[in-house]
Amino acid sequence: MSRLRDTVLPAPGTPRLLATSWLVNTVGSGLYLPTSALYFTHVAGLPVARVGIGLTVAGLVALTGSVPIGGLADRYGPRRVLAVVLAVQCAAMFSFTSVRSFPAFLVSAMVFTLADQGSNAARGALVAAAGKGAERVRLRAYLRVVTNLGMGAGAGLAALAVQADSASWYTALLTVNAATFVGAAVPLWWLPPDIGCRRHEPGERQAPPVSRWQVLRDARYVCTTAVCGVLNLQLQVMSFAVPLWVADHTSAPKVMASVIVVVNAVMVVLFQMRASRGAEDDGRAAALCRRAGVALLAACAVVALTSGRGTAATVGLLLVFAVLLTLGELWTSAGGFGLSFNLAPESAHGQYQGFYSLGKGSSQAVAPSLLAALCLGTHPTVGWLALGALFAVAGLLMPVVVHRIPGTRPTPEPPRSGAPHALPQRTH
The missing domain is CATH 1.20.1250.20 (MFS general substrate transporter like domains)
Incomplete structure (x- = not known):
């Protein structure tokens, strides 16, 4: 039974808190993705072409923020940065409920997608801080399973709104989705405040500062x-x-x-x-x-x-x-x-x-x-x-x-021909 539990659930502490946050967030994504286009066209009254253009522009703008926001996570800690961008996503998602013009839609979409890119960077840094080597990969794999479960659950609930096809249902889903960003931030409260921040042990040689780019x-x-x-x-x-x-x-x-x-x-x-x-x-x-x-x-x-x-x-x-x-x-x-x-x-x-x-x-x-x-x-x-x-x-x-190709870390040597690839042993 314990082996089955270890296979199904991540380890207690930071990994389980991150999985909980991830699950709440992806349930919201499952609510949003199947219904957003219908809301913007049927309720907000925007032409399909303009919705497509707006989302493309917002996506391109958001790409420019990935590295800078990731740099902020390195400097101030990914826990703090993730909490901030989740709050921004909550506000931007709620603002969609009052969108009735293309300029308002474009601004809300750009803010939301920029914060979404930032949340990806901060979450990645939190996963990196939650363990080493195999622990990181295992946790990231857990979170991908959680993503599929959360998206599926949210999409199932969204089917009710699609079937009703009413403004009140679509607006309610956007509001619930906005609330999931707050829900995703709650588990972060119990994470170590300095998780992901660079700590120097006594006598440790301080690493040179990392360039922003x-x-x-x-x-x-x-x-x-x-x-x-x-x-x-x-x-x-x-x-x-x-x-x-x-x-x-x-x-x-x-x-x-x-x-x-x-x-x-x-x-x-x-x-x-x-x-x-x-x-x-x-x-x-x-x-x-x-x-x-x-x-x-x-x-x-x-x-x-x-x-x-x-x-x-x-x-x-x-x-x-x-x-x-x-x-x-x-x-x-x-x-x-x-x-x-x-x-x-x-x-x-x-x-x-x-x-x-x-x-x-x-x-x-x-x-x-x-x-x-x-x-x-x-x-x-x-x-x-x-x-x-x-x-x-x-x-x-x-x-x-x-x-x-050379990189920041030493280039790993490929295994010699005929030699088995040594992998770390793992326990569950």
């Missing part, structure tokens, strides 16, 4: 972030390309798009922890990214075969595609967890995590246009194969980046 001079971390950004295009394959592909390019029933999402969510909850084992080792994490690229290539090749086939064959191929795509997602996340922490200096996790989230955010910004051109355009079969090749190349590049 040190990460931009860390070639290995920049390249790692770029490669992970390419691999993270798979997130938009699930949310953007798959529904349109199933509906417009295959004979499968439209509900298969939802089935694929369910398969993905169940696999992430069941297997993310297992997939992340050993990712605290640089070589193992790089190998996971390489494996992810191959799995994503296979997924793209399978989905390319679904066009023009019978319903039964298409459904079967789409299920295989769902499994392969999710394997690629699991290994991408696991490798990214390890490398984003391992390759960063201990005194600058806020700045480095902010930069890492910037890479992921950039890939999500360009993904819809890229996927529309490649996979939903004139020659979709070729486009899917080209996308798969892009994933495979990115995955194959990761070990080269990790072992051959």
Whole structure:
């Protein structure tokens, strides 16, 4: 029973408090994401095109704040910075309830997304401060499972508002979502006040101050972030390309798009922890990214075969595609967890995590246009194969980046041919 409890729950103290905060926050995200576009168009009365433009502009503006806010987390402590940005997110979300014009919407969206990027950086620094090596990767994997559970619960509740399709329901959900940011800040009260702050033991030699933009001079971390950004295009394959592909390019029933999402969510909850084992080792994490690229290539090749086939064959191929795509997602996340922490200096996790989230955010910004051109355009079969090749190349590049490009930390040596990769022992 204790082994099952240790598998299901993070350790007491800081890890469990962070998981609680994460769960409350992601339930709010699950409420918001399925209903926000409907609120802005049906209730606020904004044209769809303007909503899209506003969110794109807000997303681009927010990217500029990732590294600076991460630097503030390094300087003043991630606990304090996260509490502040959660308060800002609460205020910005509540302001959406009174938005009735495009300028007001744009300002609220920019403030909210900028604070959201800052919260990603501060949370990353808190995870880094919660442990070392395997503990960090394990906690980050837990939090990804929590994200799926929270998003699923929130989306289920949001279905009630979508079914009612009334202004009062949509407004109520925005208000509840605003309250979840306060709820997510409550567990932070019990965290150590100085968590994530640099402490010097008596007689310890003080490290030189970290430049605000040190990460931009860390070639290995920049390249790692770029490669992970390419691999993270798979997130938009699930949310953007798959529904349109199933509906417009295959004979499968439209509900298969939802089935694929369910398969993905169940696999992430069941297997993310297992997939992340050993990712605290640089070589193992790089190998996971390489494996992810191959799995994503296979997924793209399978989905390319679904066009023009019978319903039964298409459904079967789409299920295989769902499994392969999710394997690629699991290994991408696991490798990214390890490398984003391992390759960063201990005194600058806020700045480095902010930069890492910037890479992921950039890939999500360009993904819809890229996927529309490649996979939903004139020659979709070729486009899917080209996308798969892009994933495979990115995955194959990761070990080269990790072992051959110099960075702030000493470059890890790859294992000798034929020698097993030594991994730290873990106890549960």
